[in-house]
Amino acid sequence: MEQIALTINDRQLSASSGMTILEVAKENSIDIPALCYRQELSPIGACRICVVEVERSETLVGSCHTPIAQGMVIHTHSKKVLQVRKTMVELLLASHCGNCFMCDKANICELRSIATDLEVGLPRFQVKKRYYPVEDASPFIVRDLTKCILCRRCVSACNEIKKEKVFGIAYRGFDSKVVVDFDQPIDKDVCRDCDVCISFCPTGALSKHGEIGEEKKGEPLIISG
């Protein structure tokens, strides 16, 4: 496989062609936060938390889905990158239901964890929030889409790992939503003995029945800034 020479944060590196910027960074212990990306899934590119600066590129690029190229010069933590990343998290938090104190997953939530690392503080934006009823008809899974950030991991995980196609994305813009069939509350037999999507959800949107309390045991995540 062809070797590609590139620079990340002033370090000269070499990696195989076809790798993404994020993969190369990881291999070299450079930490780029990612929310929709998971190693086990093909890149989704929905959340924009993983953006980095590539010299001579007009815009920031998503590192989780951008393949490396010969001579690329990349900055993963420049001022511009950090500012954009922070704003992205703020926007996610702003339209998210926001009441982390009431959430059983508060201390193991990846969204909150990234918000903590980036010190985003209280969201500056007052935007419309999405509220949906909790779906608990299925004995195997509870969905609370008010907490969903539309990262699409559950869609991909069910598809690529479980090899089922329970979820799809419907509507558009602000109304976008992860739906089951004709936008019905989730209640599928294939979910028996499967927590694949639950284990991939970065927020408290997907959980099992009766988990209450169990997961509040993590270290408290306090968002300063």
Added chain:
Amino acid sequence: MNKINGEIYMQNKEQKELLVRLGEAQNKFGYLSEKVMIELAESLDMSISDVYGVATFYSFFSIRPQGRNIIRICKSVPCFLKNSQVIIETVEKEIGIKPGETTPNGKFSFHLTNCIGVCDKAPAMMINSEVYIDLTPNKISQILKAHK
């Protein structure tokens, strides 16, 4: 690695076929019933949620029966800057329904849509496949009267 290109391409192929078939069904029946969507999902080996997702993404597909005439007013920014809000309100008053609704007599359905490509002649709307441009509140009642 490299699965990026492969898989996205596969999806596009399925979805292109789906778009064509949804368009045909929409033209034939005037809307996309659950029955039609289930049939399409089966014949294209897709999930119902994916078919429903595409059907609800495009504003020119409807998943509910529509009135005889479909009014679509553009809600994108150029039309907005040319006061599309007033046009929307005028139509609401004339036919007595809000966007997303159908008149009880089945004469009109009314929707807001994204840019219809005539921004230089904003504000604009469509009734069925006919485009109306440079709208003012005065023009509306006349245009509506021409539809039975």
